Amino acid sequence: MKFAPFDYVCTRSLAEVYDLIEARGPDARILAGGQSLLTTLALRLSEPSVLLDIGGLQELRFIEERNGAIHVGALTRHCELETSPLIAARLPLIAQAMPHVAHAAIRNRGTIGGSLSLADPAAELPACMLALDAAIVLASRDGERRVRAEAFFKGLYHTDARPGELLVRVEITPLEKEWRFHFAEFSRRRGDYAMVGLAAAARGPGRLPEELRLAFLGCGDRPVRAREAERVASGSASAPRAERYSALRRALEKDLEPQSDPNASSETRMHLAAVLADRAIEALSG
Amino acid sequence: MNDSMAARPAPLVTVTMTVNGRSVTRSVEPRTHLIDFLRNELDLTGSHLGCEHGVCGACTVRVDGDIVRGCLVLAVQLEGARVETIEGISASGEITDLQEAFVRRNALQCGYCTPGMLMCAAEFLRTRPSADREAIRDFISGNYCRCTGYHAIVDAIAETVEARRSAKGRGGHR
Numbered sequence: 337m338k339f340a341p342f343d344y345v346c347t348r349s350l351a352e353v354y355d356l357i358e359a360r361g362p363d364a365r366i367l368a369g370g371q372s373l374l375t376t377l378a379l380r381l382s383e384p385s386v387l388l389d390i391g392g393l394q395e396l397r398f399i400e401e402r403n404g405a406i407h408v409g410a411l412t413r414h415c416e417l418e419t420s421p422l423i424a425a426r427l428p429l430i431a432q433a434m435p436h437v438a439h440a441a442i443r444n445r446g447t448i449g450g451s452l453s454l455a456d457p458a459a460e461l462p463a464c465m466l467a468l469d470a471a472i473v474l475a476s477r478d479g480e481r482r483v484r485a486e487a488f489f490k491g492l493y494h495t496d497a498r499p500g501e502l503l504v505r506v507e508i509t510p511l512e513k514e515w516r517f518h519f520a521e522f523s524r525r526r527g528d529y530a531m532v533g534l535a536a537a538a539r540g541p542g543r544l545p546e547e548l549r550l551a552f553l554g555c556g557d558r559p560v561r562a563r564e565a566e567r568v569a570s571g572s573a574s575a576p577r578a579e580r581y582s583a584l585r586r587a588l589e590k591d592l593e594p595q596s597d598p599n600a601s602s603e604t605r606m607h608l609a610a611v612l613a614d615r616a617i618e619a620l621s622g
Numbered sequence: 623m624n625d626s627m628a629a630r631p632a633p634l635v636t637v638t639m640t641v642n643g644r645s646v647t648r649s650v651e652p653r654t655h656l657i658d659f660l661r662n663e664l665d666l667t668g669s670h671l672g673c674e675h676g677v678c679g680a681c682t683v684r685v686d687g688d689i690v691r692g693c694l695v696l697a698v699q700l701e702g703a704r705v706e707t708i709e710g711i712s713a714s715g716e717i718t719d720l721q722e723a724f725v726r727r728n729a730l731q732c733g734y735c736t737p738g739m740l741m742c743a744a745e746f747l748r749t750r751p752s753a754d755r756e757a758i759r760d761f762i763s764g765n766y767c768r769c770t771g772y773h774a775i776v777d778a779i780a781e782t783v784e785a786r787r788s789a790k791g792r793g794g795h796r
Contacts, residue, residue: 337674337675338653338658338674339653339655340653341632341651341652341653342632342652342653343632343633343652344635344652344696344698346698346699346701367696367699370694370695370696370699371676371691371694374655374676374693374694374695374696375675375676375694377653378674378675378676378693378694379675387652387696389698389699391699415688438764439679439763439764440689440742440745440749440761440764441679441682441689441690441691441742441745441764442676442690442691442694442764444685444688444689444690445685445690445691445694445695525763526759526760526763527760527763527764528763
């Protein structure tokens with residue numbers, strides 16, 4: 337349906353954004369790519385009094401290497417992550433995940449800052465940030481602070497960002513060469529929100545991963561590292577598939593609290609999570 | 623919605639953009655999305671509104687060369703932007719072969735999804751041409767068609783990929 341009326345300001349600088357957030361209060365919303373915000377407005381889930389458009393702040397649109405870390409500006413679009421040679425070379429997990437994010441027409445507008453700020457537990461990028469142990473950089477008039485991904489995502493659409501703070505970039509130190517990556521998800525159609533998804537990373541020169549990270553999406557109120565399953569997996573990588581599935585499933589019962597919705601029941605999600613974990617271990621075992 | 627909200631006047635914002643090669647300037651309410659702008663301000667009614675919240679793809683148009691959901695872009699965000707609609711890419715001849723393949727293959731019935739589907743298919747042809755049916759289905763998965771069952775649409779796109787490829791092989795201009 338049509339959006340409820342709102343005022344619009346095309347901002348020219350971060351300083352102006354901070355001023356406006358202060359002046360217009362909690363009814364002001366930041367407009368980046370708009371691919372989630374405008375949907376919630378169309379569904380009349382929220383009716384902000386003013387949209388502060390930061391889309392023109394080119395200083396927030398970059399992918400670059402600084403001191404061994406990859407810095408990604410908040411206004412970097414999904415399509416830019418998808419096609420960036422630097423991302424493909426240094427953060428292949430993100431490159432693998434991007435084709436699963438909605439559809440081309442949405443990836444052409446949607447931004448990483450918008451996706452992470454929204455903190456949808458079914459979204460791909462938050463789970464990737466968790467698996468890669470990204471630092472989320474929040475800026476305000478008082479300066480910047482860095483929050484590790486695991487502390488940043490606090491619940492359903494809920495992050496550690498405080499009033500007056502803006503997500504300006506993420507910083508990711510690529511894991512060493514011996515790490516391998518795997519991203520997969522189950523969705524009803526390509527581009528739909530996943531029922532369950534998994535961003536995985538494994539280290540180890542041999543056939544069996546010595547160290548494993550499993551970050552699930554769609555399995556709770558935020559992206560979740562499945563630490564029990566990570567522990568169990570290292571011991572069961574060489575077990576027969578059926579046995580390994582059972583061990584992973586038992587571990588994931590402790591790690592995850594998937595909800596039921598019209599797309600999938602909680603039990604279905606638990607099963608799919610174990611299938612994804614099992615397949616990831618298979619894929620990541622040299 | 624309560625009436626006082628709906629009636630609250632929002633200051634108009636003036637925006638200038640290029641639509642199908644023509645510069646246009648209008649003063650609009652900030653809440654006007656691109657499709658209402660095209661249809662109501664410019665009488666370009668080829669772009670359709672289906673779900674109006676970013677799911678169905680009927681509103682697919684191009685902004686600065688890339689396809690977007692027109693219902694998820696505000697007109698006021700497009701100061702200085704270059705917009706192309708189905709009217710523009712039909713007139714330029716860019717997708718004449720694709721349109722002919724749609725007709726030949728019966729890739730439309732009611733036609734409501736067709737402009738968005740063609741914009742999407744044109745992007746596929748431009749960025750990752752492949753006659754692989756899975757790849758085509760993946761790419762158009764965000765454009766809903768409630769008539770055809772998609773099979774004929776995939777046929778038409780695959781046929782166009784092949785035709786352009788063999789034209790290229792013969793030294794054609796594409």
